[in-house]
Amino acid sequence: MRVLAAVLWKDLVSEWRSRERVVAMLVFSLLVVVVFHFALPGGATARNASQAPGLLWVAYVFAALLGLNRAFSIELENDAISVLALAPVDRGWVFLGKFLANFLILGAVQIVVAVVFAVFFQLDFSGIVPQFAGIVALGSAGLCSVGTFFSAMAVRTRFREVMLPLLMIPPLLPVLAAAVEATVGLFTEGKVPPGSLQLLLVADGIYCIASFILFDYVLDG
Amino acid sequence: MTTAHANPSPGRALRVSGWILLALGLAFAILVYSAPIDSMQGVIQKILYVHVPSAFAAYLGFAITALFGILYLWRGEVRYDQVAHSSAEVGVVFCTLMIVSGPIWAKGTWGHWWVWDPRLTITLLLWFTYLAYLLLRSFTEGSERAARFAAVYGIVGVLEIPLNYYAIELFGEAAMHPDNLERDSLGDGMRWPFLISVLAGFAAFAYLLLLRVDLTRRRAILEEALLDD
Numbered sequence: 249m250r251v252l253a254a255v256l257w258k259d260l261v262s263e264w265r266s267r268e269r270v271v272a273m274l275v276f277s278l279l280v281v282v283v284f285h286f287a288l289p290g291g292a293t294a295r296n297a298s299q300a301p302g303l304l305w306v307a308y309v310f311a312a313l314l315g316l317n318r319a320f321s322i323e324l325e326n327d328a329i330s331v332l333a334l335a336p337v338d339r340g341w342v343f344l345g346k347f348l349a350n351f352l353i354l355g356a357v358q359i360v361v362a363v364v365f366a367v368f369f370q371l372d373f374s375g376i377v378p379q380f381a382g383i384v385a386l387g388s389a390g391l392c393s394v395g396t397f398f399s400a401m402a403v404r405t406r407f408r409e410v411m412l413p414l415l416m417i418p419p420l421l422p423v424l425a426a427a428v429e430a431t432v433g434l435f436t437e438g439k440v441p442p443g444s445l446q447l448l449l450v451a452d453g454i455y456c457i458a459s460f461i462l463f464d465y466v467l468d469g
Numbered sequence: 470m471t472t473a474h475a476n477p478s479p480g481r482a483l484r485v486s487g488w489i490l491l492a493l494g495l496a497f498a499i500l501v502y503s504a505p506i507d508s509m510q511g512v513i514q515k516i517l518y519v520h521v522p523s524a525f526a527a528y529l530g531f532a533i534t535a536l537f538g539i540l541y542l543w544r545g546e547v548r549y550d551q552v553a554h555s556s557a558e559v560g561v562v563f564c565t566l567m568i569v570s571g572p573i574w575a576k577g578t579w580g581h582w583w584v585w586d587p588r589l590t591i592t593l594l595l596w597f598t599y600l601a602y603l604l605l606r607s608f609t610e611g612s613e614r615a616a617r618f619a620a621v622y623g624i625v626g627v628l629e630i631p632l633n634y635y636a637i638e639l640f641g642e643a644a645m646h647p648d649n650l651e652r653d654s655l656g657d658g659m660r661w662p663f664l665i666s667v668l669a670g671f672a673a674f675a676y677l678l679l680l681r682v683d684l685t686r687r688r689a690i691l692e693e694a695l696l697d698d
Binding site for chain 2: 401404405406407411414415417418419421422425426429443444447450451454455458462465466468
């Protein structure tokens with residue numbers, strides 16, 4: 249547990265001091281929204297509000313990819329990754345620390361992007377903010393568990409920026425499908441379909457546990 | 470296994486599987502040629518004899534990859550990894566054959582090249598997963614690390630199958646594939662050609678797998694010899 253807290257604290261403090269990742273993720277995801285505006289017939293307006301939940305998750309995945317690519321590449325400087333691997337505890341705790349840091353950094357970006365979506369697509373958030381936050385948190389938990397895990401792998405490959413999406417998108421699709429389904433349900437009917445919630449919980453559980461156990465084979469110095 | 474390292478000639482298993490494949494291949498050609506033509510779909514229905522055996526061989530390949538990946542992580546012996554890697558490559562070849570032959574059949578019978586049918590979608594995702602597996606292997610630096618990463622990815626590849634299946638069900642895509650291959654679903658005179666084509670598919674898989682494992686071992690021996698020099 250102390251390793252978890254130490255890794256989390258270190259990542260958040262270094263992010264707070266540089267603000268590199270948050271700014272890059274935010275600017276990039278806002279650019280993605282602008283691209284949507286020009287890609288959609290009718291633009292990013294209320295006319296396309298029914299597409300907004302799916303597009304919102306596309307923007308979230310792009311933002312997450314950008315941030316997750318940095319999650320372990322920052323550890324390559326001064327070979328800090330070797331020190332992480334040498335920590336005399338189960339490496340699963342290092343994973344959890346990294347996972348939580350990525351989750352919180354992505355969460356900060358997600359809030360701003362959701363507000364921008366609400367403005368452009370004129371989405372009505374009244375009365376559904378807690379449910380929406382819950383779905384985003386569950387979706388992000390899946391996104392960050394798979395992402396943090398494969399980020400540690402991708403950082404040890406050539407073309408690491410390309411390798412991460414190739415590795416993480418196929419296992420991520422169940423999480424993404426369920427999150428989109430849940431968000432659509434929330435905006436159209438005001439409630440979350442139970443099937444999508446179940447899938448989100450099960451997928452998050454499986455990926456978090458598998459990553460915790462298998463991280464031992466992935467992190468190396 | 471030590472003899473395979475000492476003498477890198479094709480093993481007996483490879484020769485035997487080669488002869489079996491040749492015999493089954495001949496039987497396959499004759500039986501599929503003489504098999505009755507479907508009254509509804511016409512000659513295009515004969516794609517069945519390539520499409521379904523490819524599917525079985527691809528799924529077998531991916532299962533072997535995951536199993537030998539687990540064995541490699543558990544025992545740490547390189548030979549398990551050689552089988553896992555070879556099986557993934559051969560599996561991807563059969564999966565590609567399945568994905569290419571399917572749309573040709575679909576255009577003729579369903580009227581569309583592609584539909585997002587659950588079985589099709591899951592196979593496409595599997596194909597991407599194992600392409601990523603092979604890319605991961607070739608882009609990872611260090612052979613021990615590549616083997617370890619690939620074994621882990623093979624396990625995740627298996628974990629994602631039920632989740633993806635459930636996700637596709639959630640989207641409520643209409644199933645276009647026939648549910649089963651029970652006796653009644655094949656017309657008169659099609660059972661033997663189908664059975665032989667499935668066996669020929671497995672024989673082709675086994676032969677290619679053994680050939681690929683043999684190649685990997687020879688390559689490892691060569692690399693060792695070059696290092697020694």
